[in-house]
Amino acid sequence: MANDSICRFMFENLGIRGEIVRLEDSYQTALDRHPYPPALAQLLGQAMAAITLLGTTIKYAGKLILQVQGSGPVNLLIVEYDSERHIRGLINWQKDVFLGAEIADLFGTGHMAITVNPQDKANRYQGIVELIEPSLAGCLEHYFKQSEQLATCLWLVADANRVAGFMLQQMPGIDADGDDWRRIKLLAETLSDDELLNLDEEELLHRLFHEDDIRLFESETICFHCTCTRERIEQMLLNLGKEEINSIVAEQGSIEVDCEYCNKHYSFDSVDAAQIFTDGNPGFHSETRH
Ligand SMILES: [Zn+2]
Known part of the structure; x- marks a missing residue:
């Protein structure tokens, strides 16, 4: 068995x-x-x-x-x-x-x-x-x-x-x-x-x-098996909006995210965070849970 x-x-x-x-x-x-x-x-x-x-x-x-x-x-x-x-x-x-x-x-x-x-x-x-x-x-x-x-x-x-x-x-x-x-x-x-x-x-x-x-x-x-990926976390951050993300980076120096399902840790420094909002990113999605 x-x-x-x-x-x-x-x-x-x-x-x-x-x-x-x-x-x-x-x-x-x-x-x-x-x-x-x-x-x-x-x-x-x-x-x-x-x-x-x-x-x-x-x-x-x-x-x-x-x-x-x-x-x-x-x-x-x-x-x-x-x-x-x-x-x-x-x-x-x-x-x-x-x-x-x-x-x-x-x-x-x-x-x-x-x-x-x-x-x-x-x-x-x-x-x-x-x-x-x-x-x-x-x-x-x-x-x-x-x-x-x-x-x-x-x-x-x-x-x-x-x-x-x-x-x-x-x-x-x-x-x-x-x-x-x-x-x-x-x-x-x-x-x-x-x-x-x-x-x-x-x-x-x-x-x-x-x-x-x-x-x-x-x-x-x-x-x-957890389906979380860095891309999905980026999508979630994109949904939070540029202003919110910039204020977190200004306050804490980076953005730290743990997947709730598998505890995998994702870290975004100020360059990573800025990158999320550059051209070429897909549009807004309504999904917030990664
Ligand atoms: Zn996960």
Whole structure:
């Protein structure tokens, strides 16, 4: 079993598909970048598992972004997953939260947005739901109910070292109240957190569904990778405007930027800063997060 992988499966003849994801290295890499308290580390891990479950069947080149914003101790949770199977994510928070905190304890009132962002930008799509369920998995199930009309069930679990996720989803055109769906869902609900974290895919599926005919696809490897570049940071500085940049340089002698996702450091001295505003630079973009 690879450390970070996702594996798809399908129930032959039932019109139900599923996925199992396990992340260890990419989860630890995200945690190495920021000293998250345990509850927030596990929240980030669960979100990383969730975005891979949601993004793996997407066919186009581009990325999928899950973002939760709120007024509580946690202001922002953002995870991104792209068609190269690269993942990155971060949390901005004000206050620590107890382990096992519910979504309302974490975010107060807020909303969750899922953005489908293809490279060609032509079919960009964003779905937004309010945070009315106690868990991240519940909020995502609510999102599917609202936007996709595909019945979907998710299980997400994290400890200090690893995260795992399990998803079941009806395929389009299947009766949402079907007996098969109900039966498979009931069986899946017997899965313990410990089993989800520790059993390998085949054992796990056998443990739950040994009477069913399941096709298991080859697993795919996932890795943490940040898409920040010096050019993107320059673009962000360009958006801040010449006046703002000049005043920072006058005050501090240079501009120092750390990527929030991967902590890579970018430094611009007065010459670099002036260079950003010379001719030939592309026009203004609305994107501010690099
Ligand atoms: Zn970065």
